Amino acid sequence: MGQAMIQGMIRSGSVSIDQISATAITEETIDFVSGEIGIRISDDNKRLAADSDILFLAVKPYVYQGVIEQIKSELSEDTIIVTIAPGINLETMRKYLGKNVKVIRSMPNTPSLVGEGMSVLCPNELVTETELNAVLDLYESFGKAEVIKENLMDAVPAVSGSSPAFVYMFIEAMADTAVQQGFPRDKAYKMAAQSVSGAAKMILETGEHPGKLKDDVCTPGGVTIEGVTALEKHGLRKAVIEAMNATTERSGYLSKQ
Numbered sequence: 242m243g244q245a246m247i248q249g250m251i252r253s254g255s256v257s258i259d260q261i262s263a264t265a266i267t268e269e270t271i272d273f274v275s276g277e278i279g280i281r282i283s284d285d286n287k288r289l290a291a292d293s294d295i296l297f298l299a300v301k302p303y304v305y306q307g308v309i310e311q312i313k314s315e316l317s318e319d320t321i322i323v324t325i326a327p328g329i330n331l332e333t334m335r336k337y338l339g340k341n342v343k344v345i346r347s348m349p350n351t352p353s354l355v356g357e358g359m360s361v362l363c364p365n366e367l368v369t370e371t372e373l374n375a376v377l378d379l380y381e382s383f384g385k386a387e388v389i390k391e392n393l394m395d396a397v398p399a400v401s402g403s404s405p406a407f408v409y410m411f412i413e414a415m416a417d418t419a420v421q422q423g424f425p426r427d428k429a430y431k432m433a434a435q436s437v438s439g440a441a442k443m444i445l446e447t448g449e450h451p452g453k454l455k456d457d458v459c460t461p462g463g464v465t466i467e468g469v470t471a472l473e474k475h476g477l478r479k480a481v482i483e484a485m486n487a488t489t490e491r492s493g494y495l496s497k498q
């Protein structure tokens with residue numbers, strides 16, 4: 242996810258390669274990131290923490306505590322720490338850091354890589370409006386971003402952080418069926434993915450209700466209504482609601498750890 246954000250920022254032109262530094266653990270990642278992305282990268286977390294104005298912690302949730310333990314002595318009171326992990330809430334960060342430091346809790350998603358990310362941010366009380374806007378600008382360089390209150394943060398992965406995975410499954414199922422009908426694989430992915438992308442754009446750009454846009458596609462006695470009826474019969478909406486609630490339940494569980 243960190244790589245998607247870095248590449249999204251660089252591709253947008255809002256940040257240059259020499260303004261970004263990173264760390265990783267394995268030689269494989271260090272070689273790949275320095276070779277393919279071209280930013281400075283090492284395995285020295287302490288040094289990176291000491292040198293950064295805005296420090297993104299893009300590790301797995303269970304790695305946060307150890308990394309914070311390692312770097313907390315290096316942080317200045319002006320450093321802005323940005324989290325991207327579900328379940329790492331502002332209070333958990335305060336506990337891990339042992340003091341009140343500027344923290345922005347966020348939840349990005351992987352389409353950031355291609356400038357189509359959807360991110361949600363929530364600052365703690367020490368972050369000024371100017372600082373929040375600076376970080377928001379970074380997130381908006383690789384997609385759309387919203388600031389919300391922390392009580393909704395556990396529900397964000399279901400809607401935007403994790404939801405690309407759900408959409409990929411939908412596209413994969415459509416493409417598999419198209420292949421079953423005889424389409425070559427590459428055309429099947431292109432047709433399914435572009436239709437999903439186009440439908441999403443219709444909602445964002447026309448502001449129309451999704452139900453109305455769906456109705457516009459369904460010719461009376463035509464072919465689409467047959468598919469829509471089959472989706473209802475097989476519980477598409479129920480499956481989506483169950484998936485989102487399961488995702489949010491897990492976020493809530495991680496937040497309480």
Ligand SMILES: NC(=O)C1=CN([C@@H]2O[C@H](COP(=O)(O)OP(=O)(O)OC[C@H]3O[C@@H](n4cnc5c(N)ncnc54)[C@H](OP(=O)(O)O)[C@@H]3O)[C@@H](O)[C@H]2O)C=CC1
Nearest residue numbers: 242264265266267270299300301302325326327349350402
């Ligand atoms: N994947 C997604 O779609 C999204 C993920 N997130 C969150 O992003 C975070 C990262 O997830 P994801 O990118 O999928 O995971 P990855 O495992 O792909 O990336 C984690 C990165 O952290 C590095 N790392 C691990 N331990 C350390 C350490 N001690 N010091 C420095 N670097 C370290 C790893 O280095 P190395 O490669 O060398 O092992 C790796 O590059 C998680 O908290 C996840 O919940 C949030 C939104 C969406």
Ligand SMILES: O=C(O)[C@@H]1CCC=N1
Nearest residue numbers: 326327398402403404
């Ligand atoms: O699956 C996860 O936990 C991370 C957070 C959102 C997307 N991936």
